[in-house]
Amino acid sequence: MIHLDEYADRLEPLLKGWRRQFHREPETGWTEYRTTWRIYEELSRLSFTLYIGDDCLVNEARMGVPAEAELRKAEEKARAAGVPETLLKQISRGRTGVVATMDTGKPGPETAMRFDIDALPVNEASVPGHLPEDQGFRSAEEGRMHACAHDGHTAIGLAVAHFLHDHQHQLRGTFVLLFQPAEEGSRGAKAMVEKGWLDHADYFLGGHIGIEDLPVGTISAGSDQFLATSKFDLAFTGTAAHAGKRPEEGKNALLAAAACVQNLHSIAPHSGGATRLNVGTLKAGSGRNIIPEQAYLTGETRGETEELNRYVLEETKRISEAAAAMYGVTADFSVCGTGTVAACDQELKQLITKAASRTDQVTQVLDSVSLGASEDVTHMINRVQKKGGLASYMIFGTPLPAGHHHPSFDFDEAVLKIGFLAFASAVTEISLTEEE
Template identity: 60%
Template sequence: MNIDACLEELNPKLIHWRRTFHAFPETGWTEYVTTYRIYEQLQALGLTVYTGTDVVETSARMGVPSDQELYASEKRASEAGVPEEFLNKVAGGHTGVVAVLKTGKPGPHIACRFDIDALPIEESDTYDHVPAEKEFASSLPGSMHACAHDGHTAIGLGVATWLAKNRDELTGTYTLLFQPAEEGSRGAKAMVEKGWLDDVDVFLGGHIGIEDLTVGQVAATTEQFLATTKFDVHFKGTAAHAGKRPEQGKNALLAAAACAQHLHAIAPHSQGATRLNIGTLHAGTGRNIVPDQATLTGETRGETNELNDYVFQEAERIIHGSASLYGVEAEMKVVGKGTSAVCDPEFTRMLEQASIRTAAITEVLPVLSLGASEDVTHMMNRIQARGGKSTYMIFGTPLPAGHHHPRFDYDEGVLKTGAAAFILLILECNQRGKQR
């Protein structure tokens, strides 16, 4: 099988898919148009495709948007051409797609995961930002693919296309998970709880970028997955006239502001890296009113689950202490959670051996540090707990701006590299399965 010939044939499609998804970025649990477009492509390949409540466990979803936001997103999807019958199946934030290919021949069960959601970021429109220059920048104000999930989705469709074309030469079963709501660590657990990873032998995941590398470099494994907890806090006080009766008010804004300051003073831990960030704070309704409502959103992270728990427990203490200090109430809600994980090291040797079959991979790095959180860890841990093997790769590309930045972009040559890495590891695992 000529891998490079396959990749050259796929490459125009990879770029087209990437740009299509980039131009219509949808945030977690609202990826209705994205889900439909993925579904259409997979159906055309003759794979068995699942959507809606067949894909995610409703009660295991985290950080689902309000009914009003979901309704607005569904209306937008309808206006964009998503059929009503399909929308009914995925309504209420049941986005994401799973595709399954069964060869009917004994062999390993291999699962691959590709995240599909965007971020609430206003994309740059400057002339030196390639998506703006080439006219595929976000068409949705306030939303942007600023973390390469558009590319991950394109790679996933490329892998699906290759699997469908070569099904007669393969053995075993292949499950492709197009996961919603990765941002905020909200979506993977809902797929895990649905049982999609329960009988998988090999799990493959990956990410474009992370570090400023060159196209062709691939890290076969990743370390330093930070465990994380995402939380919302609502402070409820008492409104009052700020001039005539200020003593009758209980100031929720001041409680929230003090809380934010004190949270960033949590002591680091001697046993490893910890993080905390407050991302938003909204409060008050007018300059002459003692504000009775305030909401902040934040996150904790830790190099291990125990370190993350330390930061989160300290955050809880400070949140309720700040509320008490100003005589207001504080309601805290966890809206996302990710764990730590460890890749299986044998994938380094496997990818090194397989990479000689393509020019798309120029160097295999044994390991690269993520230094951030990824809810793919729920999937990796479930598979390893049941005796399977997991890895999470990183695909190198120059980065003109960092992840989660309005000018984030990457070299589209990385799409071919990413597809090559998945395909080669699938072939390597397939061959090892035959040898057993």
């Protein structure tokens, strides 16, 4: 017998400890060197074959990799934190993430599970009542924060790994754990997909803490309303000039960018369904008396279908070219991340619902929760389904004192145990179903 609740209760202190450690050391996409190291160190004690660096992902399939200077700075920080030189060399230049595989030695299905590990460029709140501040595990990195629960997802992944290790003799088949970098910006999943990790999966499980404000103990067996998305960078290049002496000689990149932003947010809605656009950053100029030569902005498009997202993206390109022409500057447009639409398999959702009866701590199972956002896990879901497997993306309920990506984002740490139980019960159910 596998006593899930007893096992989860014993794991709970570890779950909280892992989560808090990752929360203190947030690293954004493709710079998760310390995070990769800590995951690798924990998994190396267990019965897994581990893959990192070039063995983990396809370099050419990575999107939105930071500039060399940012990567070097993150590597130096990792070196100072104690990351061994041999490991750092393998994951250098942004080749972060870990894949762990286990073969139980007994015939059975291959089950893949994904856990995202990156943080966001958000400066965490330092106000009373914010748990990480009150309990002393607020982000130690200014301008970096786990504001989307990936610290919790990573902790859940490590707990699942311990469960598989401790119960491998009672389970069947093969397990693949994907600790994925660079989910934010939809930049990392394709690099693991293209390595082939999902090509033989009979089952795929993913999950997310929060999304909706729900009681702890509530899970959703699946998700819907994944929005297709494109993340873009846009650089305008003009000509600098003295703003007083020779203003006519300048070509103002800042004005081109400003005109572009205003018009991007005026793109007409589409009769075919919901669309989104957001410009998240705009940086331009070098001094008050200088015609700005450079302007940079970053943004994203979304749509409830690929066609709708493509409509917004093409309009974005057209407007950026028009704004550049208006001010006599050039525009360099590039896509640096993509997510697509996906649907969870009803058969697997039913299995997850049945599996939840193995634990008394999961008190309610919803069929589906609408994501209403984008997730590059869709690349994994679609690859598994294309190869004939079943896939689903679960939601783990928790009260949310502030929304995702907010400086005061946090969650009830009791949800960590519920997230673990959702994965562990599903894995157990899959194994026993196949055995029957």
